[in-house]
Amino acid sequence: MECRPAIYVVDDDPSVRAALGELLVVCGYRVIMCETAQQLIDHPLQDEMGCILLDLQLPDSSGVQLQQALASRGCHLPIVFISGHGDIPTTVQTMRAGAEDFLTKPISQTHLLGAIDRALARVEGIRGLRAQKAILTARLETLTPRERQVFDLLVRGLPHKQISHLLGISDRTVKLHRHEVVRKLHVRSLAELAAIAERLGLLSSE
Numbered sequence: 001m002e003c004r005p006a007i008y009v010v011d012d013d014p015s016v017r018a019a020l021g022e023l024l025v026v027c028g029y030r031v032i033m034c035e036t037a038q039q040l041i042d043h044p045l046q047d048e049m050g051c052i053l054l055d056l057q058l059p060d061s062s063g064v065q066l067q068q069a070l071a072s073r074g075c076h077l078p079i080v081f082i083s084g085h086g087d088i089p090t091t092v093q094t095m096r097a098g099a100e101d102f103l104t105k106p107i108s109q110t111h112l113l114g115a116i117d118r119a120l121a122r123v124e125g126i127r128g129l130r131a132q133k134a135i136l137t138a139r140l141e142t143l144t145p146r147e148r149q150v151f152d153l154l155v156r157g158l159p160h161k162q163i164s165h166l167l168g169i170s171d172r173t174v175k176l177h178r179h180e181v182v183r184k185l186h187v188r189s190l191a192e193l194a195a196i197a198e199r200l201g202l203l204s205s206e
Contacts, residue, residue: 003049064097144180
């Protein structure tokens with residue numbers, strides 16, 4: 001399985017694609033060339049480790065439109081915009097929409113590789129958070145229905161006596177369920193339980 005990060009070069013200028021491709025291959029990246037926005041959209045991008053070098057102006061779309069289209073499709077790959085005629089409003093717009101950087105042509109090799117490094121670090125961080133969330137979700141699913149009720153009330157700060165009253169069970173039973181919740185979720189305190197609930201979005205105001 002290919003493990004090198006993939007850099008998607010999306011530019012309609014063949015000389016730009018060739019120059020960037022040559023540099024990136026030498027740097028050890030896997031390079032995918034795209035001349036149009038549609039060629040990029042046709043790739044399965046959701047679980048890729050990499051980033052996108054995106055020209056601001058393409059034959060079939062603007063870079064800004066493509067950025068929006070990718071976001072709507074659930075693509076989380078960081079985008080580094082490259083352009084020969086960027087302006088401040090466009091730069092601000094793309095950065096607010098989540099772009100990693102905005103580089104102007106001719107592109108400095110140092111700035112380009114730095115932007116790619118930051119983009120890949122961000123992808124790695126996002127993937128790490130997803131993996132952590134998957135582990136926590138799997139652990140939460142091992143709770144029995146009653147243990148899940150106790151968990152939901154504990155992370156909202158309710159004391160044992162109130163939980164006992166709400167669920168119609170004894171205080172001792174609440175403590176037993178709490179012990180199992182703590183054991184199954186691999187934590188040592190109520191604060192850690194609350195942190196798990198927060199990471200999984202379970203503490204949103206209703």
